[in-house]
Amino acid sequence: MATKKQSLFQRLSEVDVSKYVEKKGNLDYLSWAGALIYMHENCSVFRFEKNFFQVGNIELPYTIDHDGWAFVRVTVTADEKTVTEVFPVLNYANKAIQNPNSFQVNTAHQRCLVKCCAYLGLGIGLYLNEDLRESSVVAKEVDPEVKKELEESAKQGSESLKQKWNELKGEKLDGFTQKYKKSLRETARKANEDKKNAES
Secondary structure, eight states, X not given: OOOOOOOHHHHHHTSOOGGGEEEETTEEEEOHHHHHHHHHHHOSSEEEEEOOEEETTEEESSEXXXXXXXXXXXXXXXXXXXXXXXXXXXXXXXXXXXXXXXXXXXXXXXXXXXXHHHHTTTTGGGGTTHHHHHTSSBOTTSOHHHHHHHHHHHTTOHHHHHHHHHHHOSGGGTTBOHHHHHHHHHXXXXXXXXXXXXXX
């Protein structure tokens, strides 16, 4: 009986990518250079394109949505398969940003390229449970002093938390996940209820 030929995804997903895996915070990343090496080694045809967008009279390597958030788009072709991915431009704490600089756009392109390769199978194991890891209560890059200030303010109620949040606005708040922000709001809500009960 003839052996069934492996699909592109099966072949790439079995490649050991550990040699070029880097760690940032609590996440593991395959370097873009490593991804290119593996793709060229394992695909008879491999090419990629960083898409440009028409903005007024100029072309830019990224686009902006209606709320001002920046995205890049990359297309990868390997053998008979082509995939396209749209990827947000992120800051050092992996949070989406507005008005990105050229370095941030370039980094987003490289991460988008690697993710396209993962769609084709390469390093797909690195993305397993990605959402669970990224939704940890607080990102590791968060300043502990800022965290302490926010938690103390939340204990004083919603108005105090709002004032502190506005005071600290900017990159100091970028490392906090939605889950953590929700926990702060819940603490503030309980503080409001306790004050109301104490006054009644």
